[in-house]
Amino acid sequence: xxxxxxxxxxxxxxxxxxxxxxxxxxxxxxxxxxxxxxxxxxxxxxxxxxxxxxxxxxxxxxxxxxxxxxxxxxxxxxxxxxxxxxxxxxxxxxxxxxxxxxxxxxxxxxxxxxxxxxxxxxxxxx
Numbered sequence: 001x002x003x004x005x006x007x008x009x010x011x012x013x014x015x016x017x018x019x020x021x022x023x024x025x026x027x028x029x030x031x032x033x034x035x036x037x038x039x040x041x042x043x044x045x046x047x048x049x050x051x052x053x054x055x056x057x058x059x060x061x062x063x064x065x066x067x068x069x070x071x072x073x074x075x076x077x078x079x080x081x082x083x084x085x086x087x088x089x090x091x092x093x094x095x096x097x098x099x100x101x102x103x104x105x106x107x108x109x110x111x112x113x114x115x116x117x118x119x120x121x122x123x124x125x126x
Contacts, residue, residue: 006045006046006047008040008047008048008049009048009049009067009068010048010049010050010051011048011049011050011051011067011068011111011113011115012051012052012053012113013050013051013052013053013112013113013115014052014053014054014113015052015112015113016037016038016039016050016051016052018112018113019039019050019052019111019112019113020039020041020050022111022112023041023048023050023111024041025085026082026085026086026088026089026109027043027082027085027109027117028043028081028082029041029042029043029048030042030043032047037051037052037053038050038051038052046070048068067115067116067117068115068116068117068118069118069120070117070118070119070120071120071121071122072119072120072121073121074121075096075097075105075106075107075119075120075121076097076105078107078119079096079097079107086109089109089110092110093109093110094107094108094109094110095107095108096108099123103122103123103124104120104121104122104123105120105121105122105123106118106119106120107119107120
């Protein structure tokens with residue numbers, strides 16, 4: 001049996017309530033643990049650790065670089081599920097699903113703090 005379980009990256013946010021609202025109401029994650037400035041969220045075995053940090057010690061907001069990539073079996077099914085909520089996001093905050101030249105079909109969603117979240121599935125080339 002493998003010793004590794006999963007990876008749960010930290011996402012630094014400036015407003016934990018706004019981040020939780022986005023992840024739970026838009027992307028359908030569930031809050032499994034919550035403290036004042038920290039939350040652990042999960043959906044189907046994929047987890048994030050959200051940490052609110054402000055001021056000079058806080059992490060800078062996301063810069064639209066790909067930082068969080070979630071592999072899925074059916075990106076179009078996920079898009080169909082989330083579409084009513086994604087349609088409420090600002091114009092330009094959602095891209096795809098779209099086939100990429102590197103053999104992935106991806107749905108990109110910009111989180112409130114500027115962190116880019118990608119959902120992708122492998123596709124066959126040619």
